[in-house]
Amino acid sequence: MIKLYDFELSVNCYKQRxxxxxxxxxxxxxxxxxxxxxxxxxxxxxxxxxxxxxxxxDDGGFxxxxxxxxxxxxxxxxxxxxxxxxxxxxxxxGETAQWLLFAEGTTNTASAARLxxxxxxxxxxxxxxxxxxxxFRVLEEHLWFREQEGxxxxxxxxxxxxxxxxxxxxxxxxxxxxxxxxxxxxxxxxTDRVKRIPGFVVMPGIFPAATA
Amino acid sequence: MMQRCSDPVVLDMWHPVAATVExxxxxxxxxxxxxxxxxxxxxxxxxxxxxxxxxHQLPVMHAYGVLWTSLGSPPDELFxxxxxxxxxxxxxxxxxxxxxxxxxxxxxxxxxxxxxxxxHTGYLGIEPHTEVKDYTVEIVNDGKExxxxxxxxxxxxxxxNALGGMLMEYTYRVPHPYCSIxxxxxxxxxxxxxxxxxxGQAVDEENTRAHLVLSLLDDESNDRQIQAFQQxxxxxxxxxxxxxxxxxxxxxxxxxxxxRSDKTSIAYRRWLSGLGxxxxxxxxxxxxx
Numbered sequence: 001m002i003k004l005y006d007f008e009l010s011v012n013c014y015k016q017r018x019x020x021x022x023x024x025x026x027x028x029x030x031x032x033x034x035x036x037x038x039x040x041x042x043x044x045x046x047x048x049x050x051x052x053x054x055x056x057x058d059d060g061g062f063x064x065x066x067x068x069x070x071x072x073x074x075x076x077x078x079x080x081x082x083x084x085x086x087x088x089x090x091x092x093x094g095e096t097a098q099w100l101l102f103a104e105g106t107t108n109t110a111s112a113a114r115l116x117x118x119x120x121x122x123x124x125x126x127x128x129x130x131x132x133x134x135x136f137r138v139l140e141e142h143l144w145f146r147e148q149e150g151x152x153x154x155x156x157x158x159x160x161x162x163x164x165x166x167x168x169x170x171x172x173x174x175x176x177x178x179x180x181x182x183x184x185x186x187x188x189x190x191t192d193r194v195k196r197i198p199g200f201v202v203m204p205g206i207f208p209a210a211t212a
Numbered sequence: 213m214m215q216r217c218s219d220p221v222v223l224d225m226w227h228p229v230a231a232t233v234e235x236x237x238x239x240x241x242x243x244x245x246x247x248x249x250x251x252x253x254x255x256x257x258x259x260x261x262x263x264x265x266x267x268h269q270l271p272v273m274h275a276y277g278v279l280w281t282s283l284g285s286p287p288d289e290l291f292x293x294x295x296x297x298x299x300x301x302x303x304x305x306x307x308x309x310x311x312x313x314x315x316x317x318x319x320x321x322x323x324x325x326x327x328x329x330x331x332h333t334g335y336l337g338i339e340p341h342t343e344v345k346d347y348t349v350e351i352v353n354d355g356k357e358x359x360x361x362x363x364x365x366x367x368x369x370x371x372x373n374a375l376g377g378m379l380m381e382y383t384y385r386v387p388h389p390y391c392s393i394x395x396x397x398x399x400x401x402x403x404x405x406x407x408x409x410x411x412g413q414a415v416d417e418e419n420t421r422a423h424l425v426l427s428l429l430d431d432e433s434n435d436r437q438i439q440a441f442q443q444x445x446x447x448x449x450x451x452x453x454x455x456x457x458x459x460x461x462x463x464x465x466x467x468x469x470x471x472r473s474d475k476t477s478i479a480y481r482r483w484l485s486g487l488g489x490x491x492x493x494x495x496x497x498x499x500x501x
Binding site: 008009031033035036037117118119120173175176178204205207 | 231234305306307308309310311312421436437439440443444445446447448450451454455
């Protein structure tokens with residue numbers, strides 16, 4: 001069974017749990033005391049990931065680190081429909097990669113602001129917040145135009161992709177870092193759609209969709 | 213930037229600033245308390261220190277696993293929390309978490325059982341078991357403490373070691389305006405209770421660092437899971453807390469309409485009013501100040 005080096009409150013770990021839940025992939029969580037113990041920075045954990053961060057997966061001896069790389073691997077290997085990471089079309093591969101890199105940006109701004117405010121990480125909070133708003137404005141406009149075309153998801157086509165999974169929690173928990181989602185109605189409508197994907201699971205701070 | 217605190221009640225209190233297990237000897241740390249930056253450290257000899265600016269030494273105390281300081285003239289003693297010292301217990305620091313709300317809002321949320329089935333679904337509550345049965349609230353210890361007893365609530369997984377749903381009995385103490393201790397039935401020893409503590413550090417009037425401490429009868433082997441469980445519960449509360457407006461706790465009874473589950477909260481608000489506390493709250497208009 002896949003082992004996920006995991007911490008409940010980590011957005012990047014949650015992205016893996018969410019995708020595996022949607023795909024119906026069984027996995028075992030290996031709890032890493034990220035906070036307050038900083039176990040991921042310890043010598044023992046560095047044997048698993050010399051960069052000292054989570055998540056990491058171990059799939060039958062194949063060890064992979066970095067949240068968005070793991071999403072690619074999981075979708076490529078465990079989604080028989082090929083919808084979550086579509087490798088059939090060069091444009092779609094490019095689009096997905098573009099938005100996964102965008103997700104690195106939201107992680108390093110919005111989610112970094114959350115780590116600063118909640119767990120006391122020594123980041124430049126003003127820079128994190130303004131960087132997050134800059135990205136959210138781009139995402140808002142993108143999603144708004146998608147909606148005008150009757151499209152629900154970040155990448156082209158009528159099915160969500162790992163790009164939706166990668167950006168979703170950074171946006172959902174941004175208020176914990178003092179980044180309000182109030183100015184972004186199209187983003188909020190999109191997060192509601194993500195919550196209605198069959199197999200959706202929550203993490204602390206993210207609640208299920210309201211029942212209609 | 214928040215204004216400096218001018219509330220003498222709050223200035224003279226002891227305030228928690230850090231869990232001492234977190235402190236490496238001889239290393240200087242920075243935080244904010246009541247809107248002011250301050251530094252603290254644990255000396256290589258194990259003595260806590262706190263200071264403002266470069267040298268202005270502040271009073272310090274090391275109690276309940278936490279470093280306490282004060283910006284005024286604090287009392288000689290901190291409130292009692294005897295269970296912490298019982299030899300067969302072990303005390304776990306579950307982390308210190310920043311929350312965008314006032315310390316009184318954080319304490320009030322901690323006292324509320326009504327939200328269990330909705331916010332902690334499947335853990336501390338579950339529908340249709342939403343009823344909060346009647347319980348007793350009193351002011352004890354010469355007016356120094358709010359005490360709520362006989363609080364019962366059905367919990368599907370009220371503790372990590374709970375074997376399925378059980379009717380949990382809670383006691384809440386508020387022995388300090390920004391701190392609360394919750395006692396709940398121990399799943400392994402019916403006659404005794406686990407304690408879960410929130411020590412609220414008022415970073416400023418609308419920001420808090422919640423220092424979470426558990427004093428448990430469990431064996432120590434699963435500290436990590438217990439920490440994770442408490443962090444999960446607290447993180448479920450966080451977005452709710454951060455969306456409460458106003459962020460300062462309104463003490464005027466007319467501002468927010470209470471229901472039965474809020475009995476402790478009403479007593480807590482009145483008690484704060486009676487103390488004349490003004491920092492982190494919106495004082496009742498009728499008190500004439």
